[in-house]
Amino acid sequence: MTDATPIVRLTDVRLDRGGRTVLRDINLSVPRGQVIAVLGPSGSGKSTLLAALTGELAPAAGTVEVLGQVVPQAKRALLELRKGIGVLLQGNGLLTDLTAAENVALPLRAHTDLPAAVIARLVRMKLHAVGLRAAADAFPRELSGGMARRVALARALALDPPLMIYDEPLTGLDPIASGVVMDLVRRLNDTLGLTSIIVTHHVHETLPVADHAVVIANGAIVFSGSPAELETSTDPLVRQFLRGEPDGPIHFDAAPRFADSALTGNAPAGVI
Numbered sequence: 001m002t003d004a005t006p007i008v009r010l011t012d013v014r015l016d017r018g019g020r021t022v023l024r025d026i027n028l029s030v031p032r033g034q035v036i037a038v039l040g041p042s043g044s045g046k047s048t049l050l051a052a053l054t055g056e057l058a059p060a061a062g063t064v065e066v067l068g069q070v071v072p073q074a075k076r077a078l079l080e081l082r083k084g085i086g087v088l089l090q091g092n093g094l095l096t097d098l099t100a101a102e103n104v105a106l107p108l109r110a111h112t113d114l115p116a117a118v119i120a121r122l123v124r125m126k127l128h129a130v131g132l133r134a135a136a137d138a139f140p141r142e143l144s145g146g147m148a149r150r151v152a153l154a155r156a157l158a159l160d161p162p163l164m165i166y167d168e169p170l171t172g173l174d175p176i177a178s179g180v181v182m183d184l185v186r187r188l189n190d191t192l193g194l195t196s197i198i199v200t201h202h203v204h205e206t207l208p209v210a211d212h213a214v215v216i217a218n219g220a221i222v223f224s225g226s227p228a229e230l231e232t233s234t235d236p237l238v239r240q241f242l243r244g245e246p247d248g249p250i251h252f253d254a255a256p257r258f259a260d261s262a263l264t265g266n267a268p269a270g271v272i
């Protein structure tokens, strides 16, 4: 993969779950080095899109390429690919009976044969990167929500993945902790040379650190452009989403109604 190859590319992708189409006609290309915000209301299919990137969900149609290869279905090849993808899951997924340092060490112990002293040094470096070196011996229950999220972030970074995926990284955090986490996401992206995909409905906290925004609603990409373009968009769907209004062209029921005319024809391609 050359530097010019997009780190993530979805081509004419359709994603089905439970026998129902959740997302269709997804075209999205993420260049290296960028922070991309994937926004959308609850139930719009953000987690479904992530599942396709990590190979948890195979596309019903189209191609999903990550790190220069089509996401494989064979288990071994998929595990190999996943080593290059750091995922910060909703919640933290920290093991409560392990210290912060032990949590960060988990992926290193599972996926490398490095000696304990090297792992300990790498763990200290990762905790330092998220500003928590002093919390190495603390248990998750002793940490604030924001600190615990940063430990989870350090763990996601443990194997030096070139691609980071954040699934609702701000859930349950207060505005100050949210600001700290988003600044960290941006800073780590730039200093470590990562590419970051942030899936969230926290628009106003995320846009300031994003290079590019994609909005999904009603089963498709309905906006793809810069944060500034998003904020000045006059598209009724985008406006409704940004203002959090219950009434408008976005359907908030579980099943996207593809036959509805609100979307047909005016969904811009998600190529960035």
Ligand SMILES: Nc1ncnc2c1ncn2[C@@H]1O[C@H](COP(=O)(O)OP(=O)(O)OP(=O)(O)O)[C@@H](O)[C@H]1O
Residues within 6 Å of the ligand: 017, 018, 019, 022, 040, 041, 042, 043, 044, 045, 046, 047, 048, 049, 201, 254, 255
């Ligand atoms: N495993 C599944 N089986 C069947 N349907 C599913 C499954 N997972 C999700 N869905 C459906 O797919 C749609 C999109 O769900 P998804 O979780 O991707 O949305 P989301 O945008 O991530 O929502 P939230 O912001 O609430 O997490 C929803 O209608 C949901 O009910």
